Amino acid sequence: IVMTQSPLSLPVTPGEAASISCRSSQSLLHxxxxxxxxxxxxxxxxxxxxxISLVSNRASGVPDRFTGSGxxxxxxxTISRVEAEDVGLYYCMQGxxxxxxxxxxxxxxxx
Amino acid sequence: xxxxxxxxxxxxxxxxxxxxxxxxxxxxxxNYALTWVRQAPGQGLEWMGRIIPTLGxxxxxxxxxxxxxITADKSTTTVYMELSSLGSGDTAIYxxxxxxxxxxxxxDPWGQGTLVIVSS
Numbered sequence: 344i345v346m347t348q349s350p351l352s353l354p355v356t357p358g359e360a361a362s363i364s365c366r367s368s369q370s371l372l373h374x375x376x377x378x379x380x381x382x383x384x385x386x387x388x389x390x391x392x393x394x395i396s397l398v399s400n401r402a403s404g405v406p407d408r409f410t411g412s413g414x415x416x417x418x419x420x421t422i423s424r425v426e427a428e429d430v431g432l433y434y435c436m437q438g439x440x441x442x443x444x445x446x447x448x449x450x451x452x453x454x
Numbered sequence: 455x456x457x458x459x460x461x462x463x464x465x466x467x468x469x470x471x472x473x474x475x476x477x478x479x480x481x482x483x484x485n486y487a488l489t490w491v492r493q494a495p496g497q498g499l500e501w502m503g504r505i506i507p508t509l510g511x512x513x514x515x516x517x518x519x520x521x522x523x524i525t526a527d528k529s530t531t532t533v534y535m536e537l538s539s540l541g542s543g544d545t546a547i548y549x550x551x552x553x554x555x556x557x558x559x560x561x562d563p564w565g566q567g568t569l570v571i572v573s574s
């Protein structure tokens with residue numbers, strides 16, 4: 344399954360909203376009703392960390408400024424009010440079938 | 455949650471093998487899967503495979519053409535990833551991450567990463 348993110352670069356003014364799109368080449372909807380789409384962020388110099396699992400479930404400690412949505416093949420990560428600490432590379436990942444695949448990554452930077 | 459602890463950086467010659475370790479808690483070892491992901495310099499994330507330690511059941515990426523072996527040691531609650539026939543394209547940071555054992559998603563938390571450099 345090919346994962347395609349856009350944009351690849353996202354300059355944002357602090358306090359403004361930002362959105363990242365992720366599209367899959369096949370539906371990520373499992374027969375159990377869940378879409379197996381996660382979001383990860385890799386902050387500078389750090390390991391990746393889970394942001395959101397199963398489209399919209401925020402990981403522990405993730406602020407509610409981060410929202411995931413979508414279904415099937417089209418997904419979106421929205422940050423309602425970007426802060427300086429949000430700088431990093433954002434990846435979507437499909438966990439429906441092997442090989443697990445990631446999007447190319449979207450680099451969020453502060454203007 | 456306790457972060458997996460990985461072994462230190464390695465420098466290897468082309469054609470050799472590398473074995474990276476990932477030590478986890480007993481709870482993680484007994485109740486989750488461990489997934490391996492690598493990141494070449496300036497590149498994105500590449501899934502390599504995963505193992506359910508209690509079952510010893512491993513699956514790996516076909517793209518690695520049988521060069522990767524993922525194993526688990528219950529006595530030390532450590533998971534290993536061995537990559538053979540190394541080439542320059544295998545230079546990367548290798549990460550292990552706790553993951554769902556029922557499906558393939560939910561990688562959390564990730565280890566600190568192990569840098570492997572392949573050079574003659």
